[in-house]
Amino acid sequence: MISRVYRATLFALYQLCIVVGILAMPVAMAARQAGVTLPIHQLLANLEDAYEATQSP
Template sequence: MISRVYRATLFALYQLCIVIGIVAMPFAIATRQAGLSLPIHRLLSNVEQAYETAHAQ
């Protein structure tokens, strides 16, 4: 039961990270033009990897 809740929480967190990435896209484009970058891709890949690991078990 706990693993089911854990997987559902990771899935929700993964979806939330995707939404944050989409919403932050204009800001990310502006910061890229200023020579900076937002590390949203690292957050998304870490959450995706955790979800896939939990889903495989």
């Protein structure tokens, strides 16, 4: 039961990060022109790895 809740929470966080990344696109483009990158891709990669680890039997 706990693993099911954990998996659902990770999936929701992953989807939320994707939405935040899309909404932050204009800010990220302006930041990149200023020479700063936002680490959203690292957050997404970490959440994706954690979610995929819960899928393994």
